Amino acid sequence: MNISKFPRIRLAHLPTPLEPLKRLSAFLGGPDIWIKRDDCTGLSTGGNKTRKLEFLMAAALEEDADMVMTQGATQSNHARQTAAAAAKLGLDCHILLEDRTGYNHRDYKFNGNVLLDHLHGATMENRGSGLDMNAELENVAEEYRSKGRKVYSIPGGGSNPVGALGYANCALELLYQFSQTGLRVDHIVHATGSSGTQAGLITGLKAMNANIPLLGIGVRAPREKQEENVCSLAAKTADMLGCSGVVEPCDVVANTDYVGPGYGIPAPDTLEAIDLFAKLEGILLDPVYSAKGGAGLVDLIRKGHFKSGETVVFLHTGGAIGLAGYSHCFDIPK
């Protein structure tokens, strides 16, 4: 695996910090919990898409694109980070936003990530739910191409083999940090959605023979579908990296018990995870991804799945700016 042979543009503040969560660990009375702060990647309030965009935007420039196009849900963190990266590189950015939740709250539709998309100069169009959004994206990209634009289209979540390189690289960063910190890590846990994060991480971990189990907490798809998506993307990522076959199906584990009512709709345990991280650690989780991952982490500790004496690293994938779109979920005293 030699990641440095792929074109890359520096967009993220790396390495992101690896920190102990002392108060949360004491509160739960289980394993030692550490957090990998990919919420601190720096680009327009940060998040996990920035690592992927380092490779995706480099590929766009190699193709001489003058515009990037992508898609996501209304409060997409990926769309916002793509808009910011495009702004930094002087490319136009066009975004398709899917109404995946049916929320009609003003903040949901115009605040949080949507406000930032706008501030970064992206243009946007909306779509109802239930469409094949990557197909919609390709249709719109073709329209623009027929008008002479050089469009580089990025699939939802930046989840293709090029984007996943960012998380294969994060696996290297983690293993180096573990050895520098003298930390013996038993598990890594994170929220999994469009699959690029988990696919890249598992490819990097397996290629390095790390022997650390990785658990993705699902935010949308049922378990089988999620594991299938991660597996097939990991296989393509490994092919690209010249280590075909390093990831076996049994290495890809997703737990989708914390999706709750659906994508982008927080459940009571999602809100509890936000509360715990905020009040015990001063860390903000987001209601769509990281708090569903956090809810899984907390519940699996309570159930004894992760045990005292073990060390669990929670990868914080970012998204806290999305809280501004979810004011309707929180009781704020007037």
Ligand SMILES: *Cc1c(COP(=O)(O)O)cnc(C)c1O
């Ligand atoms: C996109 C996203 C994820 C999921 O990552 P995938 O690579 O899409 O699986 C997790 N957390 C946050 C905050 C995200 O924006």
